[in-house]
Structure formats: C-alpha cells, structure tokens
Amino acid sequence: KNEVEQSPQNLTAQEGEFITINCSYSVGISALHWLQQHPGGGIVSLFMLSSGKKKHGRLIATINIQEKHSSLHITASHPRDSAVYICAVLWRGFGNEKLTFGTGTRLTIIP
Amino acid sequence: NAGVTQTPKFQVLKTGQSMTLQCAQDMNHEYMSWYRQDPGMGLRLIHYSVGAGITDQGEVPNGYNVSRSTTEDFPLRLLSAAPSQTSVYFCASSPRTSGAVHNEQFFGPGTRLTVL
Numbered sequence: 001k002n003e004v005e006q007s008p009q010n011l012t013a014q015e016g017e018f019i020t021i022n023c024s025y026s027v028g029i030s031a032l033h034w035l036q037q038h039p040g041g042g043i044v045s046l047f048m049l050s051s052g053k054k055k056h057g058r059l060i061a062t063i064n065i066q067e068k069h070s071s072l073h074i075t076a077s078h079p080r081d082s083a084v085y086i087c088a089v090l091w092r093g094f095g096n097e098k099l100t101f102g103t104g105t106r107l108t109i110i111p
Numbered sequence: 112n113a114g115v116t117q118t119p120k121f122q123v124l125k126t127g128q129s130m131t132l133q134c135a136q137d138m139n140h141e142y143m144s145w146y147r148q149d150p151g152m153g154l155r156l157i158h159y160s161v162g163a164g165i166t167d168q169g170e171v172p173n174g175y176n177v178s179r180s181t182t183e184d185f186p187l188r189l190l191s192a193a194p195s196q197t198s199v200y201f202c203a204s205s206p207r208t209s210g211a212v213h214n215e216q217f218f219g220p221g222t223r224l225t226v227l
Contacts, residue, residue, distance in 0.1 A: 004153065033216065043201060043218040086153070098169070099144075099216070101153030 004089055006102035014110055019074040021105045023087035026068070030090040033099065034061050034072050037084040046072070046085075079109045112137050117202050117219035124192040124226045132187040132222050134202030140217070141207040143185040144169070145177065147198040148221075154201065160185055161207070192226045199223050 003026045013019055023032070031050040037043045047054050047061040049070070054061050058077075063070040074081055084106050088099040118133045136143065141162045146154040156169030160179040174196060176188040185204075189196060202219040 035218075041199065041221050041223075043221075045215045045217070048215055088154075098156060098159065099154075101146075101155075103151065103153045 004087060004100050004102040006085075006087055006105050008105060009103070010106045010108075012108045012110065013077055015078060017077050017109075019077050019081070019107065019109075021072045021085050021107070023070045023072070023102055024068055025089050028092040029065075029068075030092050032063055032070050032090070033088040034070075035086040035088060037086060037104065039083070043086070074107075077109045079111050082107055082109050114138065115202055115204050115217050115219035117200075117222050119222060120220065121223050122225070124189070124224065126193060126226060128192050130189050130192065132189075132200055132202075132224070134185045134187065134219055135183050136185075136202075136204040136217070137183065138204065138206075138217065139182060140204035141182070143179065143202065143204045144216075145175070145185070145187045146201045146203065147171065147196075148201060149198050157187065157200075189224075194226045197224060197226045 005024050007022045031048055033048050034046040035043050036046050049061055049063050058075045060073040072085055084104040086101055086104045088101040115136045124130060144159040145157040147157055148154045155171050157171055157175050158166055158169055158177040160166045163179050163182050166177050166179050179185050200222045203216050205216040206214045
C-alpha cells in the first residue's frame with residue numbers, strides 16, 4: 001500500500017524557534033502538497049512542489065525526490081502558526097483527484 | 112468568488128436516516144473530491160469526479176453515493192447513516208491536471224456529521 005508518514009506527530013516550541021516538519025512517502029510521486037488546518041477546521045494549501053524548494057514569507061518547503069522526503073520549515077515561529085500541518089502526495093500517474101494524506105503534525109507555538 | 116462552499120456546517124442524524132451533503136464551487140474547476148477526516152487518520156478519499164457526468168470511487172466509498180450533473184456541484188449522499196460515518200467531511204476542487212502541471216487544491220470549510 002502506498003503510504004505517507006509525517007513526523008513528529010506533535011510539536012511544541014517557543015515563539016521565535018525554527019520549526020521543521022517532515023514527510024516521507026513510499027513510492028514515486030508526481031507532486032506533494034503541504035496544507036495547513038487551523039483549529040477552526042478549515043484547510044488551506046500552503047505549497048505544491050515536485051522538486052527543489054519553495055518559499056513564502058516565513059515558510060519554506062523542500063523536497064528530495066530521490067530520498068522520497070519533504071520538509072516544511074517555519075522561521076521565527078509565532079503563536080499564530082499553531083495549527084495542524086498536513087502533507088499530501090500525488091502518486092505518479094494520478095492527479096489531484098487522488099491525493100493520499102499524512103496524518104498531520106500538530107504544532108503549538110507558546111508565546 | 113466564494114470558492115468552495117459546503118452545507119450544512121453541522122448535522123446530527125439518527126442511524127438509518129439519509130441525507131445529502133452539499134458542495135459547490137464557483138471557480139470552474141474540473142476536479143472535485145469528497146474526503147472524510149477521522150481522529151488519528153489522514154483525510155481519506157470517498158469519491159471523486161474529473162468532470163461533469165464522470166465520478167469514481169476512492170478509498171472508502173461504501174455507504175456513500177455521488178453525482179456530478181454540473182461542473183459547479185458535487186453532492187454526497189449518505190444512503191442509510193451509520194455511527195461509523197460520524198466524521199468531518201471535506202469537499203475539495205482543483206483545475207484539471209495537464210501533463211506534468213499539477214494545481215493547488217481548494218477545500219471547503221467542512222461538515223461535521225454525527226450519527227447517533
């Protein structure tokens with residue numbers, strides 16, 4: 001079965017710390033999404049990437065296709081970054097209609 | 112644009128009742144999907160559609176029906192609700208994948224369903 005694993009499951013950090021969330025997957029993919037789910041429940045797309053690195057504000061996402069691994073980094077973390085971060089992959093040969101999701105990393109930033 | 116809308120936000124059903132969860136998008140997206148989210152598990156695909164008139168099953172389709180008569184709407188029907196269908200349901204849409212170009216996926220706000 002094609003799998004997606006995230007680590008850690010839970011992460012608590014002090015405001016200002018550098019945060020890293022990891023995602024690994026079992027077989028070849030076409031692309032990978034990073035999503036954010038706020039306590040209210042809504043899900044928003046942060047990044048979609050198939051190679052290299054993307055940056056948006058304090059968020060950076062990287063992917064290593066050969067190692068089947070992606071990371072999401074948050075610099076200068078802030079309490080408003082507290083959320084669940086989810087990675088989702090598009091297996092090779094499929095599109096967005098068939099994403100497989102990780103179980104998420106719950107991030108809590110303490111002021 | 113309203114994006115992806117879902118109704119209702121909350122619903123309580125009794126075992127055996129049927130209902131339809133509504134999903135609509137105003138972005139002219141070809142792809143639409145229904146997911147359920149349960150504690151400790153990733154979102155799981157129930158049904159999906161790659162265009163009007165075309166639907167297919169995902170990972171956990173049993174107990175659910177869908178139809179796609181228009182590009183905008185993708186309702187999810189629970190035929191005979193069971194406590195195992197207690198979950199949060201998300202609808203999502205995206206433009207069609209074109210070759211190697213994959214697109215961002217847009218999610219609705221979710222429907223929290225409880226089956227007693």
